Amino acid sequence: MLLESVLNCCEGDVLFLLDSSGSVSSFDFSHMINFMSDLVLPFSLGPNHVRFGLLQVGTDPNLEFGFGDHSNQQGLQSALQRTKQLGGDTNTEKALAIAKERVLRSDISGGARPGLPRVLVWLTDGVEPGDVQGPMAELKEDGVSVLVVSTGRGNYQVLRDVVSPPVEDHLYFVDIEDMNIITEDVRNAIIEIIRAERLQVRDVSSTTAELHWRPVLAGTGYYDIRFGPDRSGNPSVPGGGPGTNPSTEFGHYQRITRPADSSSVKLTNLRPDTKYFVTLHPESNLGYFNQLNTTFTTQSEVQSPAQVSVSESTMNSVRVSWGPLQPDSVQRYEVEYSVLPSGRVQVATVSNRQNSTLLTNLQPGTQYLVTVNARYFSGRQRAMSVKVCTEEVLPALADLQLTTVSSDSVKVQWKGSADGLRGYWVTWEGEPTRSSSQRSTLYLPPHLLSTTLSHVPPNARVCVSPVYKSARGEGLCCTAHFSSAALTWSHRL
Numbered sequence: 001m002l003l004e005s006v007l008n009c010c011e012g013d014v015l016f017l018l019d020s021s022g023s024v025s026s027f028d029f030s031h032m033i034n035f036m037s038d039l040v041l042p043f044s045l046g047p048n049h050v051r052f053g054l055l056q057v058g059t060d061p062n063l064e065f066g067f068g069d070h071s072n073q074q075g076l077q078s079a080l081q082r083t084k085q086l087g088g089d090t091n092t093e094k095a096l097a098i099a100k101e102r103v104l105r106s107d108i109s110g111g112a113r114p115g116l117p118r119v120l121v122w123l124t125d126g127v128e129p130g131d132v133q134g135p136m137a138e139l140k141e142d143g144v145s146v147l148v149v150s151t152g153r154g155n156y157q158v159l160r161d162v163v164s165p166p167v168e169d170h171l172y173f174v175d176i177e178d179m180n181i182i183t184e185d186v187r188n189a190i191i192e193i194i195r196a197e198r199l200q201v202r203d204v205s206s207t208t209a210e211l212h213w214r215p216v217l218a219g220t221g222y223y224d225i226r227f228g229p230d231r232s233g234n235p236s237v238p239g240g241g242p243g244t245n246p247s248t249e250f251g252h253y254q255r256i257t258r259p260a261d262s263s264s265v266k267l268t269n270l271r272p273d274t275k276y277f278v279t280l281h282p283e284s285n286l287g288y289f290n291q292l293n294t295t296f297t298t299q300s301e302v303q304s305p306a307q308v309s310v311s312e313s314t315m316n317s318v319r320v321s322w323g324p325l326q327p328d329s330v331q332r333y334e335v336e337y338s339v340l341p342s343g344r345v346q347v348a349t350v351s352n353r354q355n356s357t358l359l360t361n362l363q364p365g366t367q368y369l370v371t372v373n374a375r376y377f378s379g380r381q382r383a384m385s386v387k388v389c390t391e392e393v394l395p396a397l398a399d400l401q402l403t404t405v406s407s408d409s410v411k412v413q414w415k416g417s418a419d420g421l422r423g424y425w426v427t428w429e430g431e432p433t434r435s436s437s438q439r440s441t442l443y444l445p446p447h448l449l450s451t452t453l454s455h456v457p458p459n460a461r462v463c464v465s466p467v468y469k470s471a472r473g474e475g476l477c478c479t480a481h482f483s484s485a486a487l488t489w490s491h492r493l
Contacts, residue, residue, distance in 0.1 A: 010043065012117035012194030013051050013067050015103055018083075019124040020056040021090040022443035023467060025422065028151060028176045029085045032123050035149075035179040037080050039187055046071045050194065051113075053103055054079070057124075058086030061095035066103060066110050089441065090128055096135040104144055117194040118144045121186070126152025126159070126470055127422075136162035145193045149186060151176040153365055153389040154470025156313065173340075173367045173389060181341060199280055199292040206272035206299045210264060213280055213292065217260035221284030227267055228253030230277035230295055260284070273300040300382075304330055305372045310388045315364035318388050321356035322372045329376055336371045339363065340387070365392030365420070365470065389470075392420065396474035397466055405452060410480045413450040414464050421446040425465045425472065428480070430457030443467075456480055 016036055020029065036054075043050045051067040064083055070076040099120065106114040120139060136146055147170045148159050156173075163170040169189050172182050203210045211225065258265050270276065274297065281291045305322035312319040320335060333350040337359055350357050362368065366389070373383040395417035403411045412426060423446050430438035438457045453462070458480075465475030 010050050010191055010194040011048065012119060013053070013104075013112040014040075014119045014121060014190060014194070015053040015055060015067075015099060017092075017095060017099065017120055017122040017124075018054060018056050019090060019092075019122075020058050020062075020086040022058075022087045023090060023127045023423070023425075024085070024125050025445070026085060028125065031176045031179055032151075033080055033083055035183065036123070037077055038180065038183050039190075040076060040080075041073065042187070045073060045076060047113075052076060054083065055095055055099055055103065056083070056086050057090060057092050057095045059088030059091055060086075061091060061098055062086060063098060063103065067112065068110055087443075090130060092124075092130045092132050093135060096132060096139070100135065100139060100142075104139065104142075119190055119193050120144050120146045121190070122146065122148045122162075124148065124150050124152070124159075125422075126150040126154045127467060128472065129155050129158055133158060133161050140164055146170065147186065147189060148172065149174065149179075149182070151179070152469040152471075153367060153392060154468075156389045168386060171387070173387065178341075199278070199294045201278070201294060201296040204296055204298060207268065207270050209267045209270060209276075209296055209298065211267060211278060211280070212264045217282050217284050219260055220286060221260045221282060223258045223260070223262060223265075224281045224283055225256045225258065225265060225278070226253050227256075227276055227278040229271070230275045270298050272298055274298050304374045304382065305333075305384045308370070308372050308384045308386045310370070310386060312358070313388065313391060315391045315393060316362050317358055317360045318362065318368075318370075318390060319356055319358050320370050320372065320386075320388070322384070323355050325353065325355050326374075327352045329378075330374045331377050332375050334373045334375060335359070336373065337368050340367045340369050343368075362390050364390055366390050392468055392470040394468050394471060394473035395419065395466065397464055397476045400464055400476035400478055402462055402478045402480050404480070404482055407482050408456055409452060409454045410456050410460075410462065410482075411450060411452045412462055412464065414476070416446075416449065416466050420468050422467045422469060424448070425467055425475075426451060426453075426462070427465075428453055428456055428460045428462040430460045456482075458482060 018032060040052055045051065052070065053067045054064040056062045056064055065079050070079055103111060104118050104120070105111045112118045140146055145164045146162055148163050149172045150159055151174060153173055159171055160167055172186060174182050200212045201209050202212060256265060275295060276298065277293070277295050279291055279293050304324055304326045306324060308320065308322045310318055310320055330352045332352050335348040335350060335357055336345050338345040348357055348359065368388050369385060370388055371383050371385040373381055375381055397414055397416055399415040401413045405411050416424065424444045426442040426444060428440055442451065444451060460480045461477055462480055463475050463477040466473040
């Protein structure tokens with residue numbers, strides 16, 4: 001059933017960046033496809049609504065479909081279900097280059113629409129994301145909003161760095177079989193970015209706010225902006241009565257004008273913890289434009305905790321820090337933490353002169369919700385939450401044996417742990433020459449403990465690494481030597 005509240009709500013271009021490499025099992029890949037299918041289902045599609053694209057990540061990334069390919073749900077849903085997994089390496093850097101140059105640009109045919117929000121939703125298993133921080137930063141600097149959904153719990157800091165703020169709304173860690181739990185949260189996060197409001201308020205503090213709108217004046221005229229405390233049910237002029245000069249102490253409302261080529265203005269000298277009503281009226285001799293209205297509430301002067309961060313993450317502990325310290329106002333801090341999604345809540349009480357604490361006795365490879373709650377002497381409270389992940393236990397490969405089968409074939413055997421194992425990466429590389437280096441890779445499922453490699457170059461270095469949900473474990477390597485007789489080499493821990 002379609003969610004009627006989402007229909008016609010939005011206008012923007014959303015690109016899915018889907019990990020389709022060999023480190024993702026076919027089972028996990030099908031769950032990701034179904035997650036995307038459910039996520040996009042309620043949106044109205046088309047040139048005046050939302051458009052979706054899908055870029056798959058593999059050895060050679062592939063643009064499955066672009067923004068202009070599907071303008072109705074039937075076509076989009078069919079295209080998603082027809083999507084086949086690429087396999088191969090996780091070449092996210094190349095995929096991001098394609099996204100930047102061929103998809104998310106607004107000055108090329110088939111690219112994004114100018115003046116509309118652009119969103120990149122990265123679905124990954126978290127295994128070896130690659131050097132993505134630089135390319136992601138460039139996209140964000142260009143105005144692209146980045147969200148990440150990870151079915152693994154590794155590389156938290158990398159994923160945290162690449163998402164657009166706020167991190168708690170744009171970074172999701174979830175088990176593959178529980179992706180439906182976050183569908184609504186991810187959809188709401190996208191809606192907040194591409195909601196088709198022509199008048200938006202951003203970066204609200206206790207005394208300032210930024211007003212943004214989509215330009216409608218063609219180089220002539222000006223924008224008349226009025227704002228003040230919302231005292232009388234959103235009248236045509238905030239607060240009623242005459243306005244005052246913005247440079248003076250304001251009375252009922254303030255009035256600001258901006259030239260026709262403007263699209264934003266910063267409102268200043270606002271009162272803390274106050275609801276404001278704002279009107280924007282485009283004025284032009286060329287035609288009449290409707291007045292736009294919105295409301296917002298400034299933040300309270302209460303500051304701490306204004307930021308919460310995590311560091312020193314291990315398998316069993318993590319350090320949580322916050323700030324600023326306000327010992328004259330804050331009586332104590334209470335740090336609550338629990339296993340997501342519904343674990344038992346534990347509480348650590350911290351002095352009002354301490355801005356960090358080490359949470360211990362945690363479970364390895366587990367996602368926690370941590371909330372820092374400031375208890376003020378006045379009885380007021382302020383809380384801020386973050387999601388943290390402890391490091392996963394990554395058992396190393398215990399044994400590796402190579403046995404020659406023919407003059408260029410070798411049988412590879414190993415022993416591995418089954419706990420949390422997702423598969424094995426097998427790589428073999430010949431001795432480099434001046435012109436080239438022979439290197440091949442193979443991804444195998446966790447139940448296989450041997451394979452035979454053919455066309456192996458002389459003195460090739462053969463390595464096997466276990467792959468877990470969050471990262472690779474420590475592997476082993478041996479050099480293959482060929483002769484007329486079958487020989488065996490081994491490497492044990």
